Amino acid sequence: MSNLLEIKNLRTTFSTMQGKADAIRGVDLQVKENEILGIVGESGSGKSVTMKSVMGLLPRSAKVTADALIYKGEDLTKKKEKELRSFRGREMAMIFQDPMTALNPLRTIGYHLTEVICRYRKVSKKEAEAIAIEMLRQVGIPSPEERMKQYPHEFSGGMRQRVIISMALCCEPSLLIADEPTTALDVTIQAQILDLLKQLKQDRGMSVVLISHDMGVMANMCDRIAVMYGGVLVEEGKVDEIFYQPKHPYTKDLLRSIPRPEVTRGARLQAIDGAPPTLHNMPKGCPFATRCQYATEKCFEIMPETRVFSDTQNAKCHLLTGKEE
Numbered sequence: 081m082s083n084l085l086e087i088k089n090l091r092t093t094f095s096t097m098q099g100k101a102d103a104i105r106g107v108d109l110q111v112k113e114n115e116i117l118g119i120v121g122e123s124g125s126g127k128s129v130t131m132k133s134v135m136g137l138l139p140r141s142a143k144v145t146a147d148a149l150i151y152k153g154e155d156l157t158k159k160k161e162k163e164l165r166s167f168r169g170r171e172m173a174m175i176f177q178d179p180m181t182a183l184n185p186l187r188t189i190g191y192h193l194t195e196v197i198c199r200y201r202k203v204s205k206k207e208a209e210a211i212a213i214e215m216l217r218q219v220g221i222p223s224p225e226e227r228m229k230q231y232p233h234e235f236s237g238g239m240r241q242r243v244i245i246s247m248a249l250c251c252e253p254s255l256l257i258a259d260e261p262t263t264a265l266d267v268t269i270q271a272q273i274l275d276l277l278k279q280l281k282q283d284r285g286m287s288v289v290l291i292s293h294d295m296g297v298m299a300n301m302c303d304r305i306a307v308m309y310g311g312v313l314v315e316e317g318k319v320d321e322i323f324y325q326p327k328h329p330y331t332k333d334l335l336r337s338i339p340r341p342e343v344t345r346g347a348r349l350q351a352i353d354g355a356p357p358t359l360h361n362m363p364k365g366c367p368f369a370t371r372c373q374y375a376t377e378k379c380f381e382i383m384p385e386t387r388v389f390s391d392t393q394n395a396k397c398h399l400l401t402g403k404e405e
């Protein structure tokens with residue numbers, strides 16, 4: 081599979097009252113055509129900031145640099161801001177955790193959809209309405225003609241998330257970034273939305289980047305997984321490599337901390353000791369050093385190199401002896 085998006089040495093720094101904070105520290109990542117790539121990690125690991133940096137959705141206090149951001153063969157770092165805005169709107173779309181915050185409670189669902197369609201596609205209002213109805217139908221909203229006239233509060237949480245997905249699809253993007261799209265939903269609706277994303281990937285040949293902290297969701301949904309910690313991509317591989325042959329100590333700890341139904345009643349859940357470092361007290365070297373049971377002095381001082389284990393799996397840890405990248 082060829083690359084749809086290739087991120088090379090992405091760095092994002094925020095200016096804060098306490099000084100500069102490096103949120104993303106040199107991420108290299110590829111999204112292949114027609115795949116679901118999962119980005120997993122704890123809160124604050126940089127998974128959302130990575131994709132928001134690519135989308136240009138961060139506040140002005142963020143400084144984003146990259147050696148290259150190659151999308152369909154074009155380097156986005158060479159484009160002007162205005163060009164980028166319309167390019168991103170058409171080619172990439174992002175959906176978020178809480179669908180209610182993305183919808184204006186004073187506007188109808190039809191207004192939300194037709195506004196996006198008219199902004200990015202050269203169509204009349206009537207054509208935009210027809211496209212909007214078709215989009216709602218495709219994401220499984222019954223009686224879409226009627227639903228177009230209703231307001232967000234008349235929709236359930238799952239239905240609102242479907243509306244957001246249909247808005248994202250209005251411009252027929254090649255890349256959909258879903259940032260914890262089911263965290264605010266109950267389990268049955270969660271399964272429906274995840275099935276819908278899989279279906280859309282299959283029907284439209286779209287690539288999906290799924291951001292989540294839920295390893296169960298990742299196992300079910302993804303072709304490949306990237307594990308992030310402290311603004312660094314610490315391991316990536318195919319889903320089976322990550323689940324059955326994890327290399328990085330953090331990936332192993334994450335997998336150990338998944339609750340298992342077969343565990344005896346009353347047994348303690350395994351957790352990773354300590355808390356992730358804040359952006360202002362990040363070790364110079366490996367970000368996991370403050371919690372890693374194998375950490376040495378070198379780990380705190382020197383960022384580990386990437387070690388390669390297969391065509392698809394690599395990890396960053398001083399302990400590992402795979403090939404150098």
Ligand code: SF4
Pocket residue numbers: 328329330366367368369370372373374375376379384396397398399
């Ligand atoms: Fe642990 Fe050191 Fe490996 Fe980081 S580099 S994961 S601290 S052993």
